[in-house]
Amino acid sequence: MKKKFVIGLLVIFSLAACSSPAPPSTAQTELLVDTVTPTPAPFTTTTPLPTLTPTITSTPSPTPSYFVRDGTPVPQPAEPISVDNVSQIAELARWGYGTVQRVLFMADDEIMIVKTPIAVYAYTMGTVDELWRLELPKGFSAVASSTDKQELAVGTYDGVILRLDARTGKEIVSWKAHEEEIISLDYASDDTMLASSGEDWRGRVWAVNSLESITEFGYDEGVSNLFFVAEDSQLAMRVHDPGQGIAYVFLDLAKNIILSDRIDDDFIQVVSPEQDAFVYHGPEGFSVRDFLGNMVSEFDPPEQMYYGWGPLDYTFSPDGSLLAVGSDFGSISVFDVYEGTLVASFGNPPESNLPSNGFAKPFRRSGASPAGIRSVDISDDNRLLVASNGYGDLFLWDLETLQRIRSVADFGRGVFFLPNSQRIMSTFGSFIDIYSISNLQRVAFVPGGRGSKLAFSPGGSRLAYGRLVWEVENGEVQHVPKDEWFLSFSPNGNYFYTISPEWWVHQRRTADMQLQQQRAIIQPQLEDNEWWVSSIPAQWYEMGGWVISPDNTLIHASSYEMPVFSWSVEDGEYVGATGGSPASVVVYSPDNKYFVNHGSATEHFGIYTVEGGLPVYKFSIPFEDGFAYEVSISQDSKLLLIGAMEKAYAFDLESGNKLFSEELSDQNYPVRAVATTPDNKALAASINHMIYFYDFFTGTLIGTVENNFSGHSVEHLTFSHDGRYLATASSDGTVRLWGIPPN
Structure with a gap:
C-alpha cells in the first residue's frame, strides 16, 4: 500500500477542532528542497x-x-454538582x-x-x-x-x-x-x-x-x-x-x-x-x-x-x-x-x-x-x-x-x-x-462520535450525541443508523428524532432504535432567495444547522447570511421563513415558550414567544461583542446563555437584562459552551480544553477542570436534569461524564 502524506502523515483525517470544522484533506504532504545544490x-x-x-x-x-469506558457501569455520583462541591468534580466516564x-x-x-x-x-x-x-x-x-x-x-x-x-x-x-x-x-x-x-x-x-x-x-x-x-x-x-x-x-x-x-x-x-x-x-x-x-x-x-x-x-x-x-x-x-x-x-x-x-x-x-x-x-x-x-x-x-x-x-x-x-x-x-x-x-x-447536539433524555436515563446514544447507568451504547444524526428526544423520552442529508426527518423508538415514521422535508420554491435555500447546511459533519422544536412540531434550518426556514415535522411542508434578518443560530427554550435567533452581522438576539405553534417576535437583546459561538437556554427556560470571544454571558429571557458577564481568558480564544446547574446557582463555560466553574450570583471562579489532554476544544456542555452529571463533548470525538465521586 502506498504512503499518502499530509505534512509527513500517512493518512490524516483531522476532524479539526472547531464548531463547524472544514473537512480535513487526506492526501497532501509537504516537503521542501531547493532547486540548486544547497550550501551546507x-x-x-x-x-x-x-x-x-x-x-x-x-x-x-x-x-x-x-474512570470507566463504554459498556461499563458508571460510578454513581455522591451528590448533585453545586457551588459548594464543584472543586471535587472528577471524570466518571469517557465514552466514544x-x-x-x-x-x-x-x-x-x-x-x-x-x-x-x-x-x-x-x-x-x-x-x-x-x-x-x-x-x-x-x-x-x-x-x-x-x-x-x-x-x-x-x-x-x-x-x-x-x-x-x-x-x-x-x-x-x-x-x-x-x-x-x-x-x-x-x-x-x-x-x-x-x-x-x-x-x-x-x-x-x-x-x-x-x-x-x-x-x-x-x-x-x-x-x-x-x-x-x-x-x-x-x-x-x-x-x-x-x-x-x-x-x-x-x-x-x-x-x-x-x-x-x-x-x-x-x-x-x-x-x-x-x-x-x-x-x-x-x-x-x-x-x-x-x-x-x-x-x-x-x-x-x-x-x-x-x-x-x-x-x-x-x-x-x-x-x-x-x-x-x-x-x-x-x-x-x-x-x-x-x-x-x-x-x-x-x-x-x-x-x-x-x-x-x-x-x-x-x-x-x-x-x-x-x-x-x-x-x-x-x-x-x-x-x-x-x-x-x-x-x-x-x-x-x-x-x-x-x-x-x-x-x-x-x-x-x-x-x-x-x-x-x-x-x-x-x-x-x-x-x-x-x-x-x-x-x-x-x-x-x-463508527465514530462527533455531532452538534448533546442531550440527556427527559428522564435522564440516556445521553445522545451525533450518532451515538448511551444508557447513563451502565454505559451501553447504541448506534444511530449511519446516515442519520440525532436532533432531539420527544417530550416523554420514549422517542428521538434524527435527520439525514437528503432532508429526511426520522422518528425512532429510544429503547431499541426501531424506526417509527419518517418524512421528507420539501424544498421551498422561493424566487428572491433561491441561493439561500441552496445554502441550507446539512453540515455533513454534524448537521449543526438543524433544530427541532421541543414539542416536535416544527423543524428549522439556519446558516450564515440567510433567514431561518421552517417546516412541519408532520408532513414536511414548508411553513415559512422566521425572522427578518439572517440568523446562524437558532435555539428553543425547553418549555417551548421562547425562540431565539442570532446572526453574526445583526449585533442582537431576536427574542420570540411561541404562539399557536409559531414564533412571534417580541424584542431584541443588543449584543455588540461579535460572533456568538454558543447560544443555549437554561433548563428552567429563564436564562439565555451566550459564549463569545473570551467571555460568557447570561441574560434574563423575560426582561432582556444582563445577569452575568465574565472574561474567561485574555488569549483570544472563543467560549464554545455554556451551561448552568438546574438551580442556576453555578455556571460552567469552556475555552479550548478547559472548563471554568463560576458562582452565578457573585461571578467568583470556584473551580477549573482540564477536559482532555490533547488540547481539543470542549464544544458542548450540559447538566443532567437532577444535576448529578455534567456531560461534555470535545473535538477529540469523546463524550465525558463528570460528577462528585462516590468516595
Whole structure:
C-alpha cells in the first residue's frame, strides 16, 4: 500500500477542532528542497544537548478506578454538582471512539490500524472486526508503521514511545523519549532506526534494537514533524519561525548539518510512495523534484485545474508513475510523472448529479465549491481513480476510457483504495466507511462520535450525541443508523428524532432504535432567495444547522447570511421563513415558550414567544461583542446563555437584562459552551480544553477542570436534569461524564 502524506502523515483525517470544522484533506504532504545544490550550514541548537539515556518503562498505568469506558457501569455520583462541591468534580466516564487521525495497513495488509487521540484500534481487513485496542488515560499523539508492517510505534502526550506487535497489540518495549508530547515518529527504510520529535523542541534518532540515542538535535524554532529521506541519510524536518513562517529543512544525519535553505512548506503538496520525490507547486511552477533538488519532471497544467480555488488534493499512483490532481469545480487532471505530460483531464459538472429525493442537496457556501474534488486516489494497477467532492459524493472512474463507472452519495471527504484495490475507504472525521468497488455498496462501517447536539433524555436515563446514544447507568451504547444524526428526544423520552442529508426527518423508538415514521422535508420554491435555500447546511459533519422544536412540531434550518426556514415535522411542508434578518443560530427554550435567533452581522438576539405553534417576535437583546459561538437556554427556560470571544454571558429571557458577564481568558480564544446547574446557582463555560466553574450570583471562579489532554476544544456542555452529571463533548470525538465521586 502506498504512503499518502499530509505534512509527513500517512493518512490524516483531522476532524479539526472547531464548531463547524472544514473537512480535513487526506492526501497532501509537504516537503521542501531547493532547486540548486544547497550550501551546507551549521545546525544550530538553543543549548548543547546531553547524551540521552532512555528510561525503559512499562506501559503507562491504566485509567483511574472511577474512570470507566463504554459498556461499563458508571460510578454513581455522591451528590448533585453545586457551588459548594464543584472543586471535587472528577471524570466518571469517557465514552466514544475518538476522531480518526491516522490509518495504517499492517501485517501483510491483513490488519487495519486506526489511531484516535484516546486509543489505537486494530481491525481485520476482511470483516473489519476489532482485534485489539490500546487505551491510555493520557492518549496517543503520534503513530508510525515499520517498513515491514509487523510492528508500530505509538507516542503519548506525556513523551513515552511504545513499540507494539501489529498482530497482537502486545507491547515490545516502551521508554520515556521526550519530556513532553511526542509529535512525530518515523521508521528508517530498513527498520533499524526510529526518529522522534517532541513538544520539547527536540528530535532524536533511536537504534530500534538497543534504544540507544544515535543522534540528538534541537532547533531554535522547534521541530513539528520529521521523517527519513535520501536512503535514510537525511531527516526532513518541518520547523516554524514566527517571523518567517513554516518551512522544511533537511538534516544530514552523519554530519549533523542542515543541507538546504528553508523553503516555504505551502509549496510542497505530496510525497511519492517511496519518499524519494515530491510535488512542488509554487511560484517556480508545477513539477516533481527529488530530495537533491533535481527536477524529475515539469508540468503544463490545463486551465481548468485553476478554476475557483484551484487544486485541492494531489496523489501519486502506488508505483509513483502517475500524479492525480483534484481541483475546485470538479476538475481532475492526471499526469505522467516521468514524461511530464498530461494523460487525462476530466471531471463531474459543478453540481451534484446524485439523486436526493428530488430536493436540493444541502451544502455550506464557504471556501471551495461543493462540487470541488476534495480527495483523489489511484488503484494499484493504475486503471481506476476514485474521487470525492464537497457534497460527500464518491465517484469511480476508468482511467483507460475516462468514463465514470459509478457513483454513490456518502459523507466522505477523504477517499482511497484499500490494499489490492478491491475496496474503497471513505473517511470523514470520526467515521470510516468501506465500499466494494464492484457496486459501491457499503460493506463495513467503523463508527465514530462527533455531532452538534448533546442531550440527556427527559428522564435522564440516556445521553445522545451525533450518532451515538448511551444508557447513563451502565454505559451501553447504541448506534444511530449511519446516515442519520440525532436532533432531539420527544417530550416523554420514549422517542428521538434524527435527520439525514437528503432532508429526511426520522422518528425512532429510544429503547431499541426501531424506526417509527419518517418524512421528507420539501424544498421551498422561493424566487428572491433561491441561493439561500441552496445554502441550507446539512453540515455533513454534524448537521449543526438543524433544530427541532421541543414539542416536535416544527423543524428549522439556519446558516450564515440567510433567514431561518421552517417546516412541519408532520408532513414536511414548508411553513415559512422566521425572522427578518439572517440568523446562524437558532435555539428553543425547553418549555417551548421562547425562540431565539442570532446572526453574526445583526449585533442582537431576536427574542420570540411561541404562539399557536409559531414564533412571534417580541424584542431584541443588543449584543455588540461579535460572533456568538454558543447560544443555549437554561433548563428552567429563564436564562439565555451566550459564549463569545473570551467571555460568557447570561441574560434574563423575560426582561432582556444582563445577569452575568465574565472574561474567561485574555488569549483570544472563543467560549464554545455554556451551561448552568438546574438551580442556576453555578455556571460552567469552556475555552479550548478547559472548563471554568463560576458562582452565578457573585461571578467568583470556584473551580477549573482540564477536559482532555490533547488540547481539543470542549464544544458542548450540559447538566443532567437532577444535576448529578455534567456531560461534555470535545473535538477529540469523546463524550465525558463528570460528577462528585462516590468516595
